[in-house]
Amino acid sequence: MKNKTVIITGGAQGIGRGMVQEFLEDKWNVMMADIDGEAALELLDAMNAGNQLSFCKCDVSNEVEVEKLVKDCLAAFGSIDAIINNAGIGNNKPVTELSLVEWNRVVGVNLTSIFLTAKYGALHLKKSKGAIVNMASTRAFMSEPNTEAYSATKGGVVALTHSLAVSLGPDVRVNCISPGWIEVSDFKKKRDFKESMHSDVDKTQHPAGRVGVPSDIAQLALYLVSDKAGFITGQNFVVDGGMTKKMIYV
Numbered sequence: 001m002k003n004k005t006v007i008i009t010g011g012a013q014g015i016g017r018g019m020v021q022e023f024l025e026d027k028w029n030v031m032m033a034d035i036d037g038e039a040a041l042e043l044l045d046a047m048n049a050g051n052q053l054s055f056c057k058c059d060v061s062n063e064v065e066v067e068k069l070v071k072d073c074l075a076a077f078g079s080i081d082a083i084i085n086n087a088g089i090g091n092n093k094p095v096t097e098l099s100l101v102e103w104n105r106v107v108g109v110n111l112t113s114i115f116l117t118a119k120y121g122a123l124h125l126k127k128s129k130g131a132i133v134n135m136a137s138t139r140a141f142m143s144e145p146n147t148e149a150y151s152a153t154k155g156g157v158v159a160l161t162h163s164l165a166v167s168l169g170p171d172v173r174v175n176c177i178s179p180g181w182i183e184v185s186d187f188k189k190k191r192d193f194k195e196s197m198h199s200d201v202d203k204t205q206h207p208a209g210r211v212g213v214p215s216d217i218a219q220l221a222l223y224l225v226s227d228k229a230g231f232i233t234g235q236n237f238v239v240d241g242g243m244t245k246k247m248i249y250v
Contacts, residue, residue: 004128005029005077006225007069007121009060009113010087012039013192014184015135018214019084019221024049026222031073033058033087039189060087061108066116070124080124082225085114085134085157090150103149110153111160118164118174126171131225134161134176135217138240141178154178158236165234173233175224180240182212207242 006023010016011032023030024047032055034040040055047053054076058065073080088110091102114134125132137154139147157176165174181202185194198211206212216239223229224237238244 003027003029004081005031005073005079006082006084007031007033007073007080007117008084008086009033009058009117011084012036012043013188015179015182015187015214015217016084016086017043017187018184019086019218020047020053022215022218022222024052028052028082029077030054031056031069031076033060033069035059035087036189042189060085060113060116061105063116066113067120070117070120074124079128080121081128081130083117083121083125083130083132084221084225085117085132087113088135088137088150088153090147092144092146092150094146095148098149106149107153107156110150111156114157114160114164118168122168122172126168129171131172131229132164132168132174133221133224134174136161136176136178136236138178138180138238138244140236141238142244161236162234169233173224173229175229175232175234176236177217177220177224178236178238178240179217180212180238180243181206182214182217184214187214205243205246205248206240207246210241212239212241 006028008019011020012034030053037057056069056072058069134157136157139151140154140158143151161176183196186196
């Protein structure tokens with residue numbers, strides 16, 4: 001995939017950081033978008049990828065900033081072959097305490113951002129016969145208490161994915177990934193970094209026998225934007241080590 005270009009939102013930390021690393025190793029040009037400049041600069045320094053990696057500070061819920069992100073990517077690399085909509089936040093409060101401002105912020109970052117990157121990126125993706133991968137969540141299908149905003153937006157991501165696949169096909173394929181428990185504590189900026197530790201219970205509740213890591217998601221994303229996945233569009237892929245298929249009795 002040498003010389004192809006991907007935009008990765010929320011790329012400075014967590015799953016997004018794992019995406020940046022995997023795509024760079026696969027010889028992609030990467031435009032990393034993130035609102036956290038400190039984390040992004042640390043990653044730029046750590047990767048030492050030269051002109052292969054560029055950064056745009058961007059609030060993905062802001063239309064002007066997303067339009068600029070697309071323009072900056074084209075200026076840096078000349079084309080856009082894939083967009084990974086990874087940026088996401090949560091705000092876990094009881095629904096009676098969650099303000100409308102807080103609700104709308106989660107909707108803006110998790111869902112509206114995908115509409116915006118598709119709006120401004122679609123024309124360029126059509127030219128390159130490219131692909132979009134959106135980050136949903138197993139929370140689109142199951143919940144913990146006080147996750148209404150997060151769960152609702154991730155359910156929306158799944159629906160928006162198949163809608164975009166129909167609207168942008170056949171030139172652009174659109175799929176989404178629903179991660180389960182992915183450990184990202186060691187994929188944070190330095191002042192938030194923690195060594196990952198998991199108990200036997202943490203591991204055995206997954207039929208795969210372990211908690212997930214960012215590369216589990218990144219490797220699937222790489223496949224979904226490749227020509228090998230040319231007959232796959234409009235789909236959601238659950239990557240959770242089998243956790244949502246296992247009956248757990250307490």
